[in-house]
Amino acid sequence: MSVVLGLDSGGTKTLAAIADRDGRVLRQWSGPGFDPMAGDQWVDHLRTVADVLGEGQSIAAVVLGLPLHGEVDAISERQRAVAASIFNCPQLVLNDVEVACDGAFAGEDGVLVLAGTGSMAWAKVAGKSFRSGGWGDVFGDEGSAYWIGRQALSMATQALDCRREAPEFASAILAACGVDETQLIGWAYDQDNARAGFADLARAVDALADAGDAKAIEILKEAAGFLADLGFAARRTFGQPSLAWSHAGSVFRSRLIRQELEQRLGPPVAPRLPPVGGALWRAAELADWPVDAGFIQSIAAYLENQ
Numbered sequence: 001m002s003v004v005l006g007l008d009s010g011g012t013k014t015l016a017a018i019a020d021r022d023g024r025v026l027r028q029w030s031g032p033g034f035d036p037m038a039g040d041q042w043v044d045h046l047r048t049v050a051d052v053l054g055e056g057q058s059i060a061a062v063v064l065g066l067p068l069h070g071e072v073d074a075i076s077e078r079q080r081a082v083a084a085s086i087f088n089c090p091q092l093v094l095n096d097v098e099v100a101c102d103g104a105f106a107g108e109d110g111v112l113v114l115a116g117t118g119s120m121a122w123a124k125v126a127g128k129s130f131r132s133g134g135w136g137d138v139f140g141d142e143g144s145a146y147w148i149g150r151q152a153l154s155m156a157t158q159a160l161d162c163r164r165e166a167p168e169f170a171s172a173i174l175a176a177c178g179v180d181e182t183q184l185i186g187w188a189y190d191q192d193n194a195r196a197g198f199a200d201l202a203r204a205v206d207a208l209a210d211a212g213d214a215k216a217i218e219i220l221k222e223a224a225g226f227l228a229d230l231g232f233a234a235r236r237t238f239g240q241p242s243l244a245w246s247h248a249g250s251v252f253r254s255r256l257i258r259q260e261l262e263q264r265l266g267p268p269v270a271p272r273l274p275p276v277g278g279a280l281w282r283a284a285e286l287a288d289w290p291v292d293a294g295f296i297q298s299i300a301a302y303l304e305n306q
Helices: 041-054 073-086 096-105 145-160 167-177 181-189 194-210 214-238 255-265 275-286 293-305
Strands: 002-009 013-019 025-032 058-066 091-095 110-115 119-125 128-133 245-248
Touching: 002 041, 002 096, 002 275, 013 041, 013 275, 025 041, 025 293, 041 073, 058 073, 058 096, 058 275, 073 091, 091 096, 091 275, 096 110, 096 119, 096 128, 096 245, 096 275, 110 214, 110 255, 119 214, 128 214, 145 167, 145 181, 145 194, 145 214, 167 181, 167 194, 181 194, 194 214, 194 255, 214 255, 245 255, 275 293
Parallel strands: 002 058, 058 091, 110 245
Antiparallel strands: 002 013, 013 025, 110 119, 119 128
16 A cells, blocks of 8 residues: 655654555554754664554655754754665655644645744745744753753752742752752753753643742743744744744643733644644655645544544
8 A cells, every 4th residue: 555654753752654645544653752962763763663654555755854954964964864765765854843834734824833842933935934943952942841941940949049039949840850959960960861851841830830830930921932932033024914823842732831822923723734744744745646635634633533
């Protein structure tokens, strides 16, 4: 059977799937993020994806949404080379945020604001693309889960040494890390993947905000402001102050983040497909399959049920 393979990977997790010409999703695979900055494990994971999803199938085209693609030349070249060595069919490697944008709008104009481990916006208008953010955790990724976790650690340590009045917040962050005050620095530097470890703390911050903690609310509102700026940048660039926007990524599980973004950017458009669905949609186009509304609806229905 002829199928297409789509993959969406961020800094923390990866989802991949195959679908047939009718938009039926036949198999899925999930695993850790393919973060090239965390080592070469992602190469073996991609081989596993090919083995698990490609067994007994004729793969017509592959689209991979990978972190850092298009941002660091050496990394992008290696990602393309690895893909070509694994898949013997037409293939396209894209930035994972572009894949998420393809999923959200499936060919329509709009800007996708993504906030997971990192943060970035990707817009497409009349076939032209624009990206904003995505400068990485060293000096960018504002509003991301990593940024939220780092801000939480900074605020907690300021409370621990009496620079801030936030003892309850500090205690909650220490509990989320599973350490006491004397072990916190060791916890931070012993992380196998600091980006993912810090990003995990965003869930604790959101829970504190839901419980009314003022410091957690302060962090999330600042994060929302940064994320809104990504959408505004795209609207200014294309001269479309009402350009439709949508969202993806774990940070948008936060009720407060969603509310703040809606106040700033207006009501979001519901994504037509999740990011992995965007990869499948793009792969179907790469394979020259007829991609109509029925194909999109079929993929959306299956992935939603999962």
